[in-house]
Amino acid sequence: MSNLTRAMMMGAAGASGDPVYVDDVFSTFLYEANGSSSPRTITNGIDLAGEGGLVWTKGRNISDRHALVDNERGIRYHLASDEQNLARDRNWFNSFNSDGYTFSTNDTELNYSDKDYVSWTFRKAPGFFDVVTYTGTGSVRTVAHSLGSVPGMILIKCTTNDSDWSVYHRSMGATKNMHLNNTSAADTQAGPFNDTEPTSTHFTVNYDGDVNGSGKGYVAYVFAHNDASFGTGGDESIITCGTYTGNNGTQDIGVGFEPQFVLIKNTNGTSNWTMLDVTRGAANNDTNQAFLYSNAPDVETYPYRAYATHTGFGFKTESSSEINSSSNTYIYMAIRRPNKPPETGTDVFHAYYGTPSSGSFITNGFPFDLQIAKEASANGNNWFFTRQLGINTWKTTSQYTRQLISNATDAKAASSNTKSVYTTKYGIASAWANNLMIFYTFKRAPGFFDVVNYFGNNSPRTILHNLGAVPELMIVKDTSRAEEWMVYHAASGANKWLKLNSNDSQSNDSGGDMWGGTTPTSSVFSLGNSSNTNHNGSIIIAYLFATLPGISKVGSYSGTGNAINVDCGFTNGARFVLIKRTDVGGDWDVMDSVRGITSGNDKHFALNTNTAEGTSSDFINPLNTGFTVSASAPNDINQSGGTYIFLAIA
Secondary structure (H helix, E strand, O other), X not given: OOHHHHHHHOHHHOOOOOOOOHHHHEEEEXXXXXXXXXXXXXXXXXXXXXXXXXXXXXXXXXXXXXXXEEOOOOOOEEEOOOOOOOOEEOOOEEEXXXXXXXXXXXXXOOOOOOOEEEEEEEEOEOOOEEEEEEEOOOOOEEEEOOOOOOOOEEEEEEOOOOOOOEXXXXXXXXXXXXEOOOOOOOEOOOOOOOOOOXXXXXXXXXXXXXXXXXXXXXXXXXXXXXXXXXXXOOOEOOEEEXXXXXXXXXXXXXXXXXXXXXXXXXXXXXXXXXXXXXXXXXXXXXXXXXXXXXXXXXXXXEEEOEEEOOOEEEEOOOOOOOOOOOOOEEEEEEEEOOOOOOOOHHHOEEEEEEOOOOOOEEEXXXXXXXEEEEEOOOOOOEEEEEHHHOEOOOOHHHOOEEEEEOOOOOOOEEOOOEEEOOOOEEEEOOOOOOOOXXXXXXXXXXXXXXXXXXXXXXXXXXXXXOOOOOOOEEEEEEOOOOOOOEEEEOOOOOOEEEEOOOOOOOEEOOOOOOOOOOOOOOXXXXXXXXXXXXXXXXXXXXXEEOOEOOOEEEEEEEOOOOOEEEEOOOOOOOOEEEEEEOOOOOOEEEEEOOOOOOOOOEEEEEOOOOOOOEEEEOOEEEEOOEEEEOOOOOOOOOOOOOEEEEEEEO
């Protein structure tokens, strides 16, 4: 399909011809049930009213059916992927909306009091997903679809009679069939797909009652494979359907992008259909992850060590028949992680300053990947909570994350301080309740911010990243050991480094031990053999920032002792500013507009100390294009002849 045709078909994602991103067509959304039958709206940014699609919901800590509703059958009719049952008339959904959906029920499948749920939303879009309904004829026939490309996977269910879910997957071919609702291996009988491969316009079904019984109603969910027509350049694939062979140990499976959702099935033996997603935790490589099974009503379990990588997904010392048994063949469907470029700074950064109550939730406005927390009015640590660090307790209302501390060298540890769920809100645990708090949350986005998890090996190498731009600021921490936080800044170059946990001046690295003596590129950054950034066997995390016009600025300035206007290319000033002096010792000072970037004294704290915020100095002043360094600022911010680096966010 040509890009022009594609643009015409997908115009509803924006103005005709606008790029379409995975963010526009797929969402994983977590919510806590309120047990009320009053209307409740889930806002996930997916246009179901205009385009249609599928909402698939499962309780995470309640044993009950999966619930699937789509616009083609009518949103009052539910199917369950774990059952043979025909569609049930529940009348729970009120509407599919332009930015999500609304339901009204206190039923266990969607909204049972105090339980936690996940919903996956698939929007109809050429090159991604389609929903097709048809009436069976009892004889071989073709069924038209609007995918615009050859399907990678098709799920078919009879809606008027009890039947198995039939599954076509391109890696098995049309001569084999599997059942989404049970654990059976691939069936090699004369296939319900009539041994005929689908095309970009049709798929074929035979007379089998599960897919084409005379007079019976059917729905088909049709998924694409590697249709590279998405993203800014219209050249990205956002869904792929592939295969791999289990190895009974550790392996990475490349899919061509970093996934946010993966469905896996062993085709050789009896096993569950495993459902992984990053929102529920599959984002790090050293802890067991949260699994749900499409064929079972079971609660969420955490038996296997699986994770997303920057180019696919993988397993760590794992031999389960579900995902990595030796010599078994597995099929999968993977969906790319969100990567829509931000339009404003508020799309990717949020600051909070206040006194929350215990158990309260703070709305963030976007799913986030990093949170920095600080108790403002008392001496205490600066906490880094990151999706890739893993989650300790798997419940929306008490989903305690693992932590790092920027003013210490500690390895990562479990935390009960925050209930971050990395969705559009985060909860406050009793340890911080009724205290004056500062929270900064950051979202990964092209050109702005990325987070990379990797294993150290003590050998010079390059590490892939998905920043989509050359990193100008890199903050790296060994999470497995007590080790310094190492910092690269473009103004200093690849032969110098700083420590985030220290006020030390920058150090020389003429041998390239830290950064390999090599400037990062838009796809990789380099490492030497330093134990700080590449210790053999350690799990290491890297935070990467770049300058994104109108959103962020990574830069430097020279102190003069007079007022300095720092032009960041913004229009409404900086909302967050981090400054570090590099030629001599100086703190990593943080200011933000929520606490007040004013012409007078500024509230500030330092990432490298555990002291409470200061209020007695005028560090920076407002400037529409960025910020102004005050003439009366201390030496950490503005001494004549001093050298300074900064990160600013609009």
